[in-house]
Amino acid sequence: MATKKQKSSFLHIILIAMAVVLFWRGAWGLMDLYVFPENDLLSYVVSLVVGIGILFATQKLADELL
Numbered sequence: 001m002a003t004k005k006q007k008s009s010f011l012h013i014i015l016i017a018m019a020v021v022l023f024w025r026g027a028w029g030l031m032d033l034y035v036f037p038e039n040d041l042l043s044y045v046v047s048l049v050v051g052i053g054i055l056f057a058t059q060k061l062a063d064e065l066l
Contacts, residue, residue, distance in 0.1 A: 031047060035047060
């Protein structure tokens with residue numbers, strides 16, 4: 001039988017998961033509207049390149065901090 005704390009933790013996990021999914025849904029929706037909305041391929045490529053650039057930059061920063 002689940003305790004009150006276990007039920008509360010499960011509820012928090014569900015709420016956090018929903019918040020993450022809704023955040024990314026909104027972020028992708030805004031990118032669809034504002035990052036080259038007339039050219040899907042260019043929008044995808046630019047988003048991919050910027051995302052990879054951010055990953056490399058943050059990795060380099062993390063390596064310098066360690």
